[in-house]
Amino acid sequence: DVKVTQSSRYLVKRTGEKVFLECVQDMDHENMFWYRQDPGLGLRLIYFSYDVKMKEKGDIPEGYSVSREKKERFSLILESASTNQTSMYLCASSLKRTSGLGRGYEQYFGPGTRLTVT
Amino acid sequence: QKEVEQDPGPLSVPEGAIVSLNCTYSNSAFQYFMWYRQYSRKGPELLMYTYSSGNKEDGRFTAQVDKSSKYISLFIRDSQPSDSATYLCAMRDIIQGAQKLVFGQGTRLTINP
Numbered sequence: 001d002v003k004v005t006q007s008s009r010y011l012v013k014r015t016g017e018k019v020f021l022e023c024v025q026d027m028d029h030e031n032m033f034w035y036r037q038d039p040g041l042g043l044r045l046i047y048f049s050y051d052v053k054m055k056e057k058g059d060i061p062e063g064y065s066v067s068r069e070k071k072e073r074f075s076l077i078l079e080s081a082s083t084n085q086t087s088m089y090l091c092a093s094s095l096k097r098t099s100g101l102g103r104g105y106e107q108y109f110g111p112g113t114r115l116t117v118t
Numbered sequence: 119q120k121e122v123e124q125d126p127g128p129l130s131v132p133e134g135a136i137v138s139l140n141c142t143y144s145n146s147a148f149q150y151f152m153w154y155r156q157y158s159r160k161g162p163e164l165l166m167y168t169y170s171s172g173n174k175e176d177g178r179f180t181a182q183v184d185k186s187s188k189y190i191s192l193f194i195r196d197s198q199p200s201d202s203a204t205y206l207c208a209m210r211d212i213i214q215g216a217q218k219l220v221f222g223q224g225t226r227l228t229i230n231p
Contacts, residue, residue, distance in 0.1 A: 004161070033218075039126075040126055040223060041223060042124070042206065042221045042222055042223035042224050043162075043206065043221040043224075044221075045218065048218065058218075090161055090162075092161075105150055105152075105167070105210055105219075106152075106164045106167070107164075107219055109161030109162050109163070110161050111159070111160055111161050112159075112160075112161055
């Protein structure tokens with residue numbers, strides 16, 4: 001079974017703190033993703049990575065950075081947390097496939113981290 | 119305008135009803151269509167996927183795609199309380215070789231016993 005784990009289920013931080021969210025996958029997937037999920041807005045892509053040390057901005061990268069030093073681990077960093085970053089953060093991973101069909105495009109999600117910034 | 123639009127609901131129906139969940143999209147380059155199910159306090163899980171216009175059936179679930187209208191649907195027959203969840207449509211885009219998914223807002227569904 002594919003497993004994506006996230007370091008914390010619930011996190012409470014203060015405004016201005018540096019926050020690290022960790023994600024680990026055990027299926028040797030090349031691609032990893034960070035999303036945030038907010039009511040009425042769905043899942044929005046923050047950053048993604050398709051290889052070790054590679055990173056690409058998603059749709060809402062402002063206020064975030066990422067690190068991928070090992071294939072199985074993808075970290076999301078909030079350099080200076082703000083109240084508008086209070087959200088559910090979801091990590092996902094997938095195989096790297098550029099052609100063909102089938103279930104290989106599936107993204108596997110972790111359970112999420114509910115971050116509250118006060 | 120969002121690339122993918124999904125009615126956020128919430129939707130509440132009695133057990134046994136037929137449920138229809140819908141998404142529209144604007145990018146005609148989308149080729150691969152998925153439905154994810156997300157239970158409360160869990161991450162989304164893939165429920166169904168399809169890549170061509172028409173219907174695909176899996177048990178009580180049917181995924182329908184109409185590429186000419188840029189419209190996809192998920193039908194649930196004989197709905198059960200265990201189907202209560204948030205359902206998200208998703209479509210594949212390709213950026214830098216990674217399969218980026220574009221998600222709808224999600225529809226929160228409750229099946230009442």
